[in-house]
Amino acid sequence: MNEMIPEVRSIEPGSIPVKELHGILLGTIVPRPIAFASTQDAQGNVNLSPFSFFNVFSAHPPILVFSPARRVRDNTTKHTLDNVLATHEVVINTVHYDMVEQMSLSSGEYEKGVNEFIKSGFTEVDSVKVAPPRVKESLASFECKVNQVIPLGDEGGAGNLIICEVVMLHINEDLFDASQNIDPIKTKAVARMGGNWYNQVNSASIFSLEKPTQQPGIGFDRLPEHAIRSTILTGNDLGRLASIDRLPSGQQVEEVWNRLDEVSSLYASKVRQDLVVEDVHQLCKNYLDRNQVEEALALLVGFKE
Numbered sequence: 001m002n003e004m005i006p007e008v009r010s011i012e013p014g015s016i017p018v019k020e021l022h023g024i025l026l027g028t029i030v031p032r033p034i035a036f037a038s039t040q041d042a043q044g045n046v047n048l049s050p051f052s053f054f055n056v057f058s059a060h061p062p063i064l065v066f067s068p069a070r071r072v073r074d075n076t077t078k079h080t081l082d083n084v085l086a087t088h089e090v091v092i093n094t095v096h097y098d099m100v101e102q103m104s105l106s107s108g109e110y111e112k113g114v115n116e117f118i119k120s121g122f123t124e125v126d127s128v129k130v131a132p133p134r135v136k137e138s139l140a141s142f143e144c145k146v147n148q149v150i151p152l153g154d155e156g157g158a159g160n161l162i163i164c165e166v167v168m169l170h171i172n173e174d175l176f177d178a179s180q181n182i183d184p185i186k187t188k189a190v191a192r193m194g195g196n197w198y199n200q201v202n203s204a205s206i207f208s209l210e211k212p213t214q215q216p217g218i219g220f221d222r223l224p225e226h227a228i229r230s231t232i233l234t235g236n237d238l239g240r241l242a243s244i245d246r247l248p249s250g251q252q253v254e255e256v257w258n259r260l261d262e263v264s265s266l267y268a269s270k271v272r273q274d275l276v277v278e279d280v281h282q283l284c285k286n287y288l289d290r291n292q293v294e295e296a297l298a299l300l301v302g303f304k305e
Contacts, residue, residue, distance in 0.1 A: 018072050018157045026052075027194025034192060035066040036093040036103060038117075038132045039083035046124065046133060047079045048106050048116035050095065052192035053159060062166035064092055064142060067152075067159035075156040079112055081149075084162055088146040089130040092164065093138035096188040097200045102137075103190075129167045139175055139187060143168040215245035222247065227300045232281040237288055241297050248298040256298040277305060 013021055026032075035054035039047050053067035068078040084090055095103050099122075106120035117124050123136035127143045134141035144164035152159045177183040189201040199205065220228065220242050227233060227241070248256075260275075260283070275283075280303045287296035 018155075022072055022157055023194060026192070030193045031191030031199050032193075034095040034103070034190060035064070036095050036106075036135060036138060037066065037080050038091045038093065038134060039080050039089070040087060040132045041079075041083045041112075042086045044131070045113045046115045046117060047083055048120070048122065048135070049078065049080050050103050050107050051080070054092075057163075062142075063147075064144060064164045064166060065161055066092065066164070067161050069159045070153075070156050072156040077160075081160050081162070082112075084146050085149060087131065089132055090144050090146060090162070090164055091127055091130060091132045091134045092142045092144060093135040094140040094187070095190045096139055097190055098188065099137050100190045100198065100200075127168070134170060139172040141170040142166045143170075212243045212245070217243035217245060218247060224300050224303070226277050226303065226305055227281070227284075230277075230281045232278060232285060237285060240288060240293055241284075241300070244293060244297055248294065248301055252294070253298045253302040256295050257302050275303075277303065 011021075011024070016024075032052040033054055035051045037049055037051060041047070049068075051066045051068055053069065055065060057063045057065050068081040070077055080090075102120045102122060106116040106122070108116075108119070110116060110119060116122075117133070117135075124133035125136045127134050130143045130145065134143070142164075144166050146162055147165050148161075148163040150161040150163070152161065171182075175182050175186050177186075184201055184206055185203055187201055191199050191201075193199055220238060223238060223242055227238060230238075280299060284296045284299050287293070287299065
């Protein structure tokens with residue numbers, strides 16, 4: 001795993017302008033899901049605005065948190081924050097690819113009292129337990145009571161954590177698979193990157209990775225030293241190997257090494273005694289490519305430099 005490590009730029013936050021720091025943070029903490037927040041002011045005027053400082057933080061109780069930051073340029077606050085402080089209610093709607101242009105339109109700096117549902121062409125649907133409407137076009141909407149608002153500062157760029165407890169969920173039936181789990185591809189979810197960049201969930205952008213939840217993996221410290229020094233095996237390769245919950249037995253090691261004749265044609269006239277560490281690591285990588293992780297680890301354990 002002798003990968004080239006690039007130089008690191010170390011930055012103390014106060015040493016650069018807030019605008020520059022803001023760009024670096026938003027460009028590196030990615031992707032960020034989007035809270036499409038619908039609120040009302042005390043007079044019932046509706047507001048709709050997207051925020052990418054957002055995530056889920058608890059399931060019992062169900063808690064979502066998003067943060068409308070004070071504007072860097074003039075230190076003013078967003079209408080969403082003003083409305084939440086006045087009414088303590090919000091609906092957080094999700095954003096998918098088919099609505100991203102309309103969502104972006106709604107983020108314009110409209111005057112107070114202007115209804116962004118109308119400006120951006122979205123459809124209001126009455127909520128069940130809170131006053132603000134939900135977005136019909138969203139595939140999931142969460143009616144929330146606001147438990148707490150925590151200001152993080154009083155200068156431009158400071159966030160305001162809005163801690164929301166979900167009191168009603170509205171999930172499009174099409175999102176559920178046959179096992180009644182949410183199908184990630186069907187969400188077509190859109191997330192924010194830095195600047196004007198976004199990304200979307202599709203079959204090319206997601207992958208499955210099994211969690212080592214039953215038993216912890218053996219860890220890097222129990223892998224052979226020659227594997228750690230490998231110029232062929234990557235950090236991801238070693239991570240897969242180190243996620244196995246036990247080292248292979250001597251019998252398993254012998255069985256794998258006895259199979260080497262099956263793949264010796266890949267290495268011309270080489271025989272077991274002629275294999276060098278690079279050959280073994282490449283064989284290991286071949287096993288990993290076929291998802292034969294236990295065999296790959298047995299191969300590494302059985303090799304003696």
